[in-house]
Amino acid sequence: MVMETGAAASNSVPERPHAPSELEINRxxxxxxxxxxxxxxxxxxxxxxxxxxxxxxxxxxxxxxxxxxxxxxxxxxxxxxxxxxxxxxxxxxxxxxxxxxxxxxxxxxxxxxxxxxxxxxxxxxxxxxxxxxxxxxxxxxxxxxxxxxxxxxxxxxxxxxxxxxxxxxxxxxxxxxxxxxxxxxxxxxxxxxxxxxxxxxxxxxxxxxxxxxxxDVAGITLFAIFAGLIAIFFSFQNPWLLLATAICGVLLGIWIAKAPHPFIGKDFLRNKAFMAVLLLQFVFFFFNFAAVPIYNVIGENLYGLALRQISIYLTVVYVVATVIGIISGPLVNIFGRYRTLLLSALCMVVGFAGSAVLIGRGFVVLTVLACVFIAGVTACYTPIYDAASDALPVSENGRGIGILDLMLNISSSLGLAVYSALISSDAFQAGGIFGVEPGAEAATSNMFWFMAAVSLLAVVLVVVFRKYVTVQRPGTTPEPVATA
The missing domain is CATH 1.20.1250.20 (MFS general substrate transporter like domains)
Structure with a gap:
């Protein structure tokens, strides 16, 4: 028995190392x-x-x-x-x-x-x-x-x-x-x-x-034209462009519904988790393009600062946003998407509402509050895109990213249009609360209150869509359990 075992051991072929899979190679x-x-x-x-x-x-x-x-x-x-x-x-x-x-x-x-x-x-x-x-x-x-x-x-x-x-x-x-x-x-x-x-x-x-x-050449071409018309409309705001955008959107919808193999299938559109994340993105980034213009208005009209001075203050805000962007990934890994999104939305509420109340307390104070709300806007990007990618099959992640990018552009552009209309309106300039003077001060303060209200809606939606935000791909580690 001993001799047989030794012979078997001496004749055994060493096991070959495991060949890396295609995913490991691509990784x-x-x-x-x-x-x-x-x-x-x-x-x-x-x-x-x-x-x-x-x-x-x-x-x-x-x-x-x-x-x-x-x-x-x-x-x-x-x-x-x-x-x-x-x-x-x-x-x-x-x-x-x-x-x-x-x-x-x-x-x-x-x-x-x-x-x-x-x-x-x-x-x-x-x-x-x-x-x-x-x-x-x-x-x-x-x-x-x-x-x-x-x-x-x-x-x-x-x-x-x-x-x-x-x-x-x-x-x-x-x-x-x-x-x-x-x-x-x-x-x-x-x-x-x-x-x-x-x-x-x-x-x-x-x-x-x-x-x-x-x-799907025809479908993707229609999608590209639709995206282009949206971008052109928000740049030039011609009613004929709006009509052309609507017509193109209808044609795109018909194509997706009727084509045998559209680039976006019905299962994609029925994906509740992805659609919930898409709605969250729309609300979170609604005033993304308006954050800098309102800051310039405050500096010039309320505090009489030169554009160069405002730019220096604005650089501080950009640096904070850069740092938050870099650490947002580790934040998601530590706290999970749900808590990170909740914290982001609350930062936006505090930053916008604080700016509305303290509009006359100095540009440095407003710069600090701008850092707070820009931190919220920046921090939400990672959990939103992370959640969207897990809500879809890997084979559809590219389409998901493309639609998220389109929604970000639409939401931010629409928010900028709303901002431009409201801040110049007589109703917003007539007066504010907490002793805010009529005119430019009231207009910006009321605008900040409106931004805070939209951010509060983001808080509500994060709570409502918690199970969709925390969805995971099969085989990945579950997210930390949210108790908030």
Whole structure:
């Protein structure tokens, strides 16, 4: 018996190490590719701020002063369209192909703008292509994070992605003088730094497409046109554009209902968890675009501050938002989505209501309160996108991200329109409570009360939709039990 056992042991074949699964391979690649994608996206975000500072200089130097704002407006519209489009396409086209397309467009737009700097229209076209190319890296970053990374890592990367927007805004304020000190055409060359990351992106971006799914070209095209019309309407506010948007929306709805294989199926639309998260996002980000304009109004009209002084205070707010964005992922991992969203909404209520009450107590006080409400707006991004990605099958995460981006744009733009109408209304300027004087002070105070009311609605919705907010993918660690 002993001899047989020894022989068996000597003839046994060592067990081969377990081969990594496709998910594990893509997860490793994703971790190596994400820093490069984030760098490219950061460069694109910085350029948005830079061209917003110099667009008038471009118009003046090319004798197109009256059309100069197009340098800022049209690329912004393009950005609103491609954010939705790229996320959706990531369910059908591999991240690697998407990234290579984006890098190509980024380089083409940069060269076109630089060498065509003597023509306003070449500069405009180059800038639009450049924006479209840079955003690919951002969309691929988010979709790769939610598709391939474990839950705890996913939350961290979503928070970092959100922080980049505010970081770019903060740098834009400080670098304003430097940016305007040299010829604007050299800004087009800044994204060429991204070429250094091409080898890393080629090696490590996963080359995985939708399994057997065909691209619904007609449906996605209708969706892109719908998103584009929404963005154009909020930029130019023409009633004919609103009519065209409504017609396109109806056609899109008919296509989704009647097409044999639409890119958004009926099960997607019946997903209660995703729809609940979508409604939460609409409410949370309703006044996202209005936070800075109301701050400028207070500084100029109530405290007589110059725009440069206001920008310095605003930089503090942006820095706070950047820090909160970075730590929002760890916050979600520690406290869970429900508590993080509840805390975010309460910060918004406190920040807005506090500003309404203390509107005349000094700009420093209002800056502190602005930090509180911007912290709430920033912190909610990670749990919302995290919850949405878990509410959907992994194969539909790209579409989910695309629709979330579209909803964010619609909600924020609609909120800005509501803000503009209310703050200039006679009713809001007539008088306020707690001794607030009529006029600009009353208008801003009443506006803050309205913002606080919307934020309070967000608190209620978070509580109502608690079970949808905490939904988890199969196989992931359950979220901490919410007792609030």
């Amino acid at each position: 490793r690649k994703t971790r190596r590719a994400l820093p490069a994608l984030l760098t490219v996206f950061t460069l694109g975000s910085l350029l948005i701020q830079a061209f917003n500072l110099v667009f008038q200089n471009i118009g003046d130097s090319l004798s197109m002063a009256q059309s100069a704002s197009l340098i800022s407006t049209l690329p912004g519209i393009v950005l609103g369209i491609v954010c939705m489009l790229y996320g959706t396409l990531c369910d059908f086209v591999s991240p690697k192909r998407m990234t290579m397309f984006g890098m190509g467009a980024l380089i083409l737009g940069s060269l076109l703008g630089f060498f065509g700097a003597s023509s306003f229209w070449m500069v405009l076209i180059g800038r639009m292509i450049q924006v479209a190319g840079a955003q690919v890296s951002g969309s691929v970053f988010v979709v790769m994070s939610v598709k391939f990374l474990p839950a705890r890592e996913k939350a961290v990367y979503l928070g970092i992605y959100n922080a980049i927007y505010y970081l770019a805004a903060a740098i834009g304020v400080f670098a304003g003088g430097f940016i305007t000190s040299f010829h604007w055409k050299y800004l087009f060359l800044v994204p060429l730094i991204a070429v250094a990351f091409l080898p890393t992106l080629i090696r490590n971006t996963p080359d995985v497409a939708g399994m057997g799914e065909k691209i």
